[in-house]
Amino acid sequence: MTEAETLLIQQAAARLGPKGVVTDPAEIEPWVTDWRGRVHGATPAMLAPASTEEVAAIVDLAAEHRVPLVPQGGNTGMAAGATPPADGSALLLSMRRMNRIRSMSAENRLAVAEAGVILATLHDAAHDAGMRFPLTLGARGSCTIGGLTSTNAGGTQVLKFGTMRALVAGVEAVLPDGSIHNGLSGLKKDNRGYSLDQLLIGAEGTLGVITAVALRLVPAIAARAVAWVGVDSPAKALELLRFLEARTANVEGFELVPQDSLHLVLKHIPDTRAPLDGTHAWNVLIEATTSDLEADVTNELEKLLGAALQQRLVVDAVLASNEAQAEAFWKLRDSISEAERAEGQTLAHDISVPVADMPSFLVDAACEVEQAFPGVTATGFGHLGDGNIHFHVRAAAHATPDWYESEGERIVHFVDDLVTQAGGSISAEHGIGQLKRDELARLAPPGRIHALRAIKHALDPLGIMNPGKLVP
Numbered sequence: 001m002t003e004a005e006t007l008l009i010q011q012a013a014a015r016l017g018p019k020g021v022v023t024d025p026a027e028i029e030p031w032v033t034d035w036r037g038r039v040h041g042a043t044p045a046m047l048a049p050a051s052t053e054e055v056a057a058i059v060d061l062a063a064e065h066r067v068p069l070v071p072q073g074g075n076t077g078m079a080a081g082a083t084p085p086a087d088g089s090a091l092l093l094s095m096r097r098m099n100r101i102r103s104m105s106a107e108n109r110l111a112v113a114e115a116g117v118i119l120a121t122l123h124d125a126a127h128d129a130g131m132r133f134p135l136t137l138g139a140r141g142s143c144t145i146g147g148l149t150s151t152n153a154g155g156t157q158v159l160k161f162g163t164m165r166a167l168v169a170g171v172e173a174v175l176p177d178g179s180i181h182n183g184l185s186g187l188k189k190d191n192r193g194y195s196l197d198q199l200l201i202g203a204e205g206t207l208g209v210i211t212a213v214a215l216r217l218v219p220a221i222a223a224r225a226v227a228w229v230g231v232d233s234p235a236k237a238l239e240l241l242r243f244l245e246a247r248t249a250n251v252e253g254f255e256l257v258p259q260d261s262l263h264l265v266l267k268h269i270p271d272t273r274a275p276l277d278g279t280h281a282w283n284v285l286i287e288a289t290t291s292d293l294e295a296d297v298t299n300e301l302e303k304l305l306g307a308a309l310q311q312r313l314v315v316d317a318v319l320a321s322n323e324a325q326a327e328a329f330w331k332l333r334d335s336i337s338e339a340e341r342a343e344g345q346t347l348a349h350d351i352s353v354p355v356a357d358m359p360s361f362l363v364d365a366a367c368e369v370e371q372a373f374p375g376v377t378a379t380g381f382g383h384l385g386d387g388n389i390h391f392h393v394r395a396a397a398h399a400t401p402d403w404y405e406s407e408g409e410r411i412v413h414f415v416d417d418l419v420t421q422a423g424g425s426i427s428a429e430h431g432i433g434q435l436k437r438d439e440l441a442r443l444a445p446p447g448r449i450h451a452l453r454a455i456k457h458a459l460d461p462l463g464i465m466n467p468g469k470l471v472p
């Protein structure tokens with residue numbers, strides 16, 4: 001530990017009290033490795049402020065001692081953005097003690113939640129107020145509002161409601177100079193120049209520490225219909241989505257699940273079973289919802305799927321007959337990452353290309369990767385309607401434990417080159433973190449890199465906010 005770190009930890013302890021500073025390595029240990037277990041960091045201490053003023057005090061101290069901070073929420077991020085460097089040169093700034101929902105207003109359709117509020121907790125609180133926060137994803141039981149905002153997370157309902165950027169009405173944050181930016185008023189219109197809020201969304205903790213967020217709410221769901229559908233190909237799946245969209249505005253979830261992913265979930269995740277008899281190369285999980293108490297969304301989806309069946313867009317389909325079954329269908333989709341983690345080494349690519357191009361991209365890219373790297377399995381699942389697929393390349397069963405090190409870079413370059421040639425993005429919703437930083441440097445146009453560096457330097461000239469992440 002450096003002298004500067006020792007001093008900072010002592011002064012932080014005096015300011016935050018015993019709950020606010022953790023130095024026990026056993027307590028810190030679960031928080032210094034990323035969710036996928038690929039990147040291992042180290043830190044002498046985890047600081048855990050409980051208020052915006054305490055965050056500001058810690059950022060002041062960090063600037064004074066030139067010790068970098070790594071903000072962290074639930075540590076569920078997919079790009080190792082919340083993992084500290086391995087040399088112990090930064091302190092973790094855990095935001096989990098800032099976990100109050102400050103307000104919930106059905107009239108304004110706004111909630112103000114502190115950065116450490118868990119997404120599922122916000123869902124429950126909004127529901128109790130007769131409202132809904134419509135963004136959701138598999139990690140909802142542990143990811144935080146600060147982390148979701150900082151990664152501009154997407155999830156399974158983007159089709160209708162957009163990513164965090166569309167759902168954040170304002171941000172409160174401590175900037176790297178220790179000043180507090182308060183954008184929580186939730187003004188619908190505010191054109192006072194550059195939007196700090198928008199800069200902080202998706203900044204992955206490199207421009208400041210988000211302490212609270214004003215979030216847009218929508219009316220609560222009165223009823224939902226959830227269906228599991230077998231289709232022949234991703235192209236048919238997209239055709240099905242367009243067919244449904246032309247006839248109803250109620251579809252808000254449309255997730256593509258290949259047989260390979262479903263197989264892994266059934267193999268590794270307890271209490272799961274396939275919804276359809278027989279296997280289908282491709283499946284789609286569809287959710288339609290309504291906030292209208294009079295509407296019969298189940299009947300509507302059933303009729304539409306019947307018509308789609310007649311038009312051969314669909315091979316087979318089943319509607320969840322109750323909430324428990326609907327949850328069971330969603331569990332199959334939400335557990336794919338966990339099942340892959342249990343299966344073995346996987347290289348994850350969170351990619352997007354123009355929506356209409358995704359079906360052929362997915363099939364062609366999987367083919368090309370499997371030909372170029374014999375033995376691997378390449379497949380994609382997820383948010384087809386957003387043009388965003390999690391394109392994953394899994395090591396062969398006999399691969400050696402150093403597969404990532406020996407093959408990883410070549411495979412990642414191969415996939416990212418295909419994505420770039422297709423006019424897509426190498427990070428659709430997970431961010432850059434440290435895992436994609438070199439690829440961003442390799443593939444992004446010079447103008448984009450220059451702007452990222454210039455903004456970072458202007459706001460954080462001392463480089464104390466999450467160095468080594470996002471900005472090449």
Ligand SMILES: Cc1cc2nc3c(=O)[nH]c(=O)nc-3n(C[C@H](O)[C@H](O)[C@H](O)COP(=O)(O)OP(=O)(O)OC[C@H]3O[C@@H](n4cnc5c(N)ncnc54)[C@H](O)[C@@H]3O)c2cc1C
Pocket residue numbers: 035070071072073074075076077078080081082095115136137138139142143144145146147148149150151152153154155156204205206208209210211334337338429430433466469
């Ligand atoms: C099972 C599973 C499913 C997922 N599904 C999706 C999905 O469908 N769509 C999707 O977009 N993502 C998905 N994710 C990843 C997603 O990015 C994270 O779950 C979530 O956005 C991160 O929240 P977190 O609190 O865990 O943040 P962390 O992992 O702790 O941090 C993520 C980044 O944000 C920064 N950060 C965290 N808190 C703050 C703060 N208060 N101020 C400033 N910076 C901060 C960190 O430094 C880091 O760079 C999934 C993850 C898992 C494990």
